[in-house]
Amino acid sequence: MTDVLLGHYGYWFVFVLMVLGFYGMVVKRNLVKKLIGMNIFQVAIIMFYLSSAVKWTATIPIADPALGTADTALYISPLQHCLMLTAIVVGVATSGVAYALLITIYKRYGTLHEDELLERMKNDLDLE
Amino acid sequence: MTWIWNNSPALPVVLLLPTAIAIPLFALIDRRLARALALAVSLTTAGLGVLNLAKVLAYGPVHYHLGGWPPPIGIEYVLDELSAFVLLVINTIAFLVLVHAKTPVERELPDAGKHVPYYAVAVLMLCGFNGIVVTGDFFNLYVWLEIASLSLYGLIAVGARKAPVAAFRYLILGTIGACFYLLGLGFLFTMTGTLNMADLKAILPAVAQEPAVAVGLGLIAAGMGLKMALFPLHGWLPDSYTYAPSASSALIAPLGTKVGAYVLVRVLFFIFGVGAATRAFPLTTLIGWLGAAGILYGSILAMAQRELKRMLAYSSIAQVGYIGLGIGLANPLGLIGAVLHVMNHAAMKALLFLVAGNFRTVLGHSDIGRFDGSVRRRMPWTTAAFAVGALSMIGIPPLAGFFSKWYLALGAVARGQWIFLAVVLVSSLLNAVYFFRVIERLYLAKSEAGENAPGTDAPPSMLVPVLVLAAALVGLGLFNAVIVNGVLERIVNAALF
Amino acid sequence: MFGAVLVLAGMSLPDRGDPRARLHRDPSAAGTPNAPSYYIRSPERDADTPNMVTVILADYRGFDTMGEETVILTAGLICFLILRRERSKEKRS
């Protein structure tokens, strides 16, 4: 049992972060806080990928002539790092669009609090 | 010519992308060019869809190594019957909707400067959908999924006053779905070490009994359920479809949910196989029950709606429930029903939303309460098309909608799920109720306005696609046997049960 | 919903072995060459660039990176699309 607990400590940190992010996203009423929760959730997943790419006593995946590339144990697996570049970019793009949306919402309704927003939307019923 | 033939799987995405980029650049010269470019490229992709389907039917699954690297190393495009079929459906429907989009875009997007980016984002969305359907690599699928979803958020957000709020809610839920997919993929990748679908299928037996694989599959299914708006995860759908401009809702409704359904079918039936998927947790039966609940929920709520587009949105939830039910049955007939319903529902929903667009453009509103006889006289063709679409949704035999319900019913009988069979039949009645309510108002209600109501039917650019879709519904219904035997049989025997 | 994620975090205790020294995954691919180990051995030979990450990013999985570019482009176009109206309205007011 200790092996499982010790061996996976990287993953537990990631799970705690994930639960925090998800909690923030679902429960918080303010729209900006929801967005921050979303970002935490995305970063947690990125950390999850990276923590699965680690090998003991391995260097960064730049092939330096001294070590040579014969033995794969010397370098950590580079694939996850590439994938996570894409995930980071996707996170940035989504947040960018989300903040643009928030600006237009704020400009039209003057509030970013979900409950007030719903009331204000109710009273201008028309679909326009 | 041979160059097109042997590069055909990658060509749809390879052509769509630069056109989406070129639209803002060319439009600096002339604004109308943006629309022409969008139409041209969606027509070529529709043509490529036909070519790809013919190629797959002739030679079986086609593999295309991007960047020249073999599968486990590089990314691979796999085009089998299922993806070629869905590809063709998506491109043809998108082309018809884009043809229709001329006046609604000008009418509902006041700022003339925004038409150009609107078409560019629409083409990017199409590029995203094509990318998802054709790819044979899980992570690549996530990248294209994200592109398609971002474009969806953008297309919805340009709508009415309340559109950004609906778009924001959709963004939050959509990103949760995408993150669940990524997390599930993370679990699977950590266990198997590969991202390629065929490769993963080979390694699965060695790893299948680990809880990580079950959790990974569950997460991917949850993510796709969110994208597909399966019953409990459909929160974003009603607002998004109603507040979006009618051109965008006509683009999103038929295509958006179908892609999520495609991925779910691909993962459950073609990678994991029903046996492996349900070992730790009866996933498919859960999806079946969620689908059934979705059908009832969607149909009942659709009856209560006063506004046509919102009613169609709730009926979309019901139709997605049908696909969920088909997947839940997990037998060949159920799968045929589900995949057939993907096509039928795409055509029907496109037709109904285009009709709603026509109503909003000509009459200025789409409230069911204010429909009456004068509408029928003013817009005879659109109302006739609406009648065809409604009848097909209910499932009247000659039309396409009937056959998918028929196969679902057969699947339910074969599986012995009497409750599912009852749900399919009851839902047809519910559909009948809320569609006849509208038809009755259109055809029978006396019109208060004068007999010769002013104004003519929608302009040709909006009317032609509607009529083409109505004719397509009838055609698909009649030639249903050809489609099923030709394409769907091969999909089913390729699936793992 | 939130409870479900908590259970997920707890339940998802897959015995994934010790992440810190877990090399067995690389050669153990059933039947197919394992991607991560190939990526380490061959970038030098294939594209004479020592930085494996760049090689994977641009060459082996170059299509993913093009997807990334499109994601950024979509985000740029959408911000352009959403916020454009404010600009012209401002000119008018």
Add this chain to the structure above:
Amino acid sequence: MMRRDDDVIIGLVARTASPFIMIFALYVIFHGHYSPGGGFQGGTMLAAALILVRLAAGDDLAQLQFPRAWGTPLGSAGVLIYWGTGFVAMLCGGNFLDYAFLPLAGAAPHRRNLGILFIEVGVGLAVCGILTAIYDDLLEGRPRD
């Protein structure tokens, strides 16, 4: 934003620092083969340099450095460069992004090396252009200071 008088110092520092950040960003882009770095990281640093000037030295001055109208076109140009290399490889017989078929001199690995270089440049340009364009768009509603 800060009052007019006390941002002279910050403005000056930003304006002087920005070119150096850009040079280092270009180094990161082009040196991606041998040291950690590459298109994305370099592109974001370029964007950071531009945004630093916009933040510190006020918007009107920043327009001289990188006018608002250039943002999205530059981004599209970057992606087109990327797509172009892929399409050229496709025209020359290979699959979509197969650099071995690029019509360049040298052995296959060397051609791949150059192919990756084109990609890095395309990515860097695209990221820089788009991020600055997003910053400008987000800034839209604010009255000019």
